[in-house]
Each structure stands twice: as C-alpha cells, then as structure tokens.
Amino acid sequence: MEQTTLEDALSADEITAANELTRRWLTARAEVPAVASGLGIWPLLAVLATGAVEATLEELLEAAGIDIGQAAAVPAALLDAVRSAPALSLALAAWAGPEVTLDPDWIAGLPGDAVGALTGDPSIDKPVLDEWASRNTGGLIDRMPVDLNAPIELLLASALSVRTKWRTPFQEDYGPFQSGPWKGRGKVLRASYREEVLRVGPDAAVLTVPGDDDIDVLLATGREDAAPQEVMSALIDAAADARWGSPASAPAPSLGVTFHEYQASTPQTAPETNAVVPAFRLDTDLDLLEDAAVLGLELASDDEFAQFDRLAAQRLYISQAKQACTAVFSATGFEAAAVTAFGMAFLGAAPPQLIHKHRCAEVTFNRPFAYLARHRPSGLILIAGWVNDPVE
Numbered sequence: 001m002e003q004t005t006l007e008d009a010l011s012a013d014e015i016t017a018a019n020e021l022t023r024r025w026l027t028a029r030a031e032v033p034a035v036a037s038g039l040g041i042w043p044l045l046a047v048l049a050t051g052a053v054e055a056t057l058e059e060l061l062e063a064a065g066i067d068i069g070q071a072a073a074v075p076a077a078l079l080d081a082v083r084s085a086p087a088l089s090l091a092l093a094a095w096a097g098p099e100v101t102l103d104p105d106w107i108a109g110l111p112g113d114a115v116g117a118l119t120g121d122p123s124i125d126k127p128v129l130d131e132w133a134s135r136n137t138g139g140l141i142d143r144m145p146v147d148l149n150a151p152i153e154l155l156l157a158s159a160l161s162v163r164t165k166w167r168t169p170f171q172e173d174y175g176p177f178q179s180g181p182w183k184g185r186g187k188v189l190r191a192s193y194r195e196e197v198l199r200v201g202p203d204a205a206v207l208t209v210p211g212d213d214d215i216d217v218l219l220a221t222g223r224e225d226a227a228p229q230e231v232m233s234a235l236i237d238a239a240a241d242a243r244w245g246s247p248a249s250a251p252a253p254s255l256g257v258t259f260h261e262y263q264a265s266t267p268q269t270a271p272e273t274n275a276v277v278p279a280f281r282l283d284t285d286l287d288l289l290e291d292a293a294v295l296g297l298e299l300a301s302d303d304e305f306a307q308f309d310r311l312a313a314q315r316l317y318i319s320q321a322k323q324a325c326t327a328v329f330s331a332t333g334f335e336a337a338a339v340t341a342f343g344m345a346f347l348g349a350a351p352p353q354l355i356h357k358h359r360c361a362e363v364t365f366n367r368p369f370a371y372l373a374r375h376r377p378s379g380l381i382l383i384a385g386w387v388n389d390p391v392e
Helices: 012-028 038-049 054-064 068-082 104-108 122-135 228-240 288-295
Strands: 088-096 115-117 154-165 188-193 198-200 204-210 215-222 257-261 272-278 280-287 316-329 333-346 359-364 369-375 381-387
Touching: 012 038, 012 054, 012 228, 012 288, 012 381, 038 054, 038 068, 038 088, 038 154, 038 288, 038 316, 038 333, 038 381, 054 068, 068 088, 088 122, 122 154, 154 215, 154 381, 204 228, 204 272, 215 228, 228 369, 228 381, 280 288, 280 381, 288 316, 316 369, 316 381, 333 381
Parallel strands: 088 115, 272 359
Antiparallel strands: 088 154, 154 333, 188 272, 198 204, 204 215, 215 369, 257 359, 280 316, 316 333, 369 381
C-alpha cells in the first residue's frame, strides 16, 4: 500500500499556515532563537483547539491558521505522512493524571495510542517522559522540558527530528575564519556546487544546501544593519518561492557574495558557487508562554478564563508551555530535534514559577545569519533559527 506523502496529506494552504506560524513567532520575538520549531507547536495547537470552546477556540484556530475541521484532521494526517519521509520523525502524545476525566470524543480524535498516564510523582513520571523524548528524537533530546514539581494534570507533547546527509559534503578547514566579525572563531567548512544553489535578493543572499531524502537546509546572510527578524522573514520568503531573488550569476557583488574568474580546460556548463560556512551546534530552551499572544495561548494560559470544556470534565488551563531544541550542522550533514510540551493544571491551582532562559560566486557566512530546514517536495519548514555564535 502506497504511503501518503506530506504534500498529499496537507493542502497548500495548511503548509502555508504552518510556515506562517513559524514566521510570526520567530519575527515577533525580541531575539530570534538559535534553534526553534514552529512545526513542533502547530499540531499541538490543533489538538488543543479540538478541546476548546468559544474565545479560547477562536484564538487557537487563528494562531494555527486553520478551521475546526482542519484542527481535527491535521495531527493524524501529519503523523501518517511523516512516515513516508525517511529523514523525518514526528510523534504526538498526551499523559493524564489520575484526577482528570478526559472527554471520550477528544481522546478518539487523537492519533493511535497517544494517551498515557501520569502518577503525579516526579520520580516515577520523569524517567518515562524523558525516555519518550529521547526515543522519539533518536537521542538528540533526552528530556521532557517541563517542571514536574509544579502541578500538571494533563501533558501534551510533540517530538520532531530531522536528519540528512549532504549530497555534496563539505571539506573541513580545521581552522577559524580569517576575516569578518568571526575572525579567529568557528570551524570553517567549504563546499563547491555546480548547480544553482545561491540566490540574492535586495536584503539577503540565500544558499540552499541540498540533503538526501528530500531535505534542504537554507542559510541567509543579510545586510549588516538588518535585524535578525528581517533576515529570517526574507529567508522564509525564499524558502516558499522558487522565484525569489536572482541567481547569483546575475547580480553584482553584495551581501557576502563575491566573484572571481579563473581559466579551465573545459567550458563552463553550469552555475558555480563556493560556500564557506561555520560548523555549528546549537541548543535552546524556550518558554512559549513568553510568546502567548502570537501563539494563540493568551486565553488558553489564563487560570481564570481558559475554556477547554470539550477536553475534560474538569476545568484546565495551560500552566507550562516549553520547547527544547537542538541543531547540528557538520561537514557531512544536518540533524535537529525539538520536543514541545504543554502542561495543563486545574483552574485555581497556584501557577508554577517559570524560568526564562567559472564566474564563480563565493558566499561567506562569517557573521550572524539565519537558517532553516525544510521538506523539499512540500515546502514545509521543520526547524529554523539564528546563528549568533557558532559552537562546534
């Protein structure tokens, strides 16, 4: 039986909605995170919406960019389609405490055997939840990013991972950058391409690094005076539109792109690009309630006005919303993961204390830049972030 692909499972409008959530979230933050996943949040908003009513429901649907019918269908469709993408893994799950009576219709809408149990004892629950996070990210993230010492009656979580090998591996220079803001820092990687991988727009130059199994990683360097949010937005535009910008063979040198000419024994038959990038390993822990307005969680996290009447017999609100992410860009490939968790407590419970934590173009990423990983056939953005300081 032929498996459903992502581009078949999700409509173009749904893919756009998921990508636009990523754009709104990352560009609304005071600082763009080093690594984050809007896609890790998107299906959880849909799951929450199916249990919400009235204003809470409207706020969640508006943030997710879908209607209630799509909210009921998207999580299962997304999980099913990811099985056809060898580079991707996605899991969704819920764990309920002994005092919560979940709505049978809400449970029926969850994919497969997604519901587990919480005992309320962190010494028992934490190893189980941490093992789930590790198993569903291939060991990239080994913990569930919530405080189990605070009251949690229901926990919703997603685990996303992506792994790809470069079609054209990089060569390691084993030395730092020799110029630019990162002079003397970073591990330099170099690769040469004989295909159109570099596009230049008015505010950014975007390099597409093709990986195996339908994964691309896109890097964007912008004007020196451009805010990270502007560069990220330009990168998402470029990821969504193959017509964005101009081929690097056309424009004049700009935005980190230089040109040189050399002689060879054979004619040039394809665009040529040399890429100089840093290896990086980045980790972040994000408190999503800091972004409640853009993520549609303001009412959902209000311990007086949250309305989840179709989720459980008891009144619940989101008391914690966290995401732990990691991304590794190396000479041979890219791997990243995100675990997103929404902890729900009874209304009226004390809120937890939250912790805020030929003619050849050459493009050089020797200063802060934006990046994202996408599923090539569908255009779905999986992971994105801002490299402020490469660590390898």
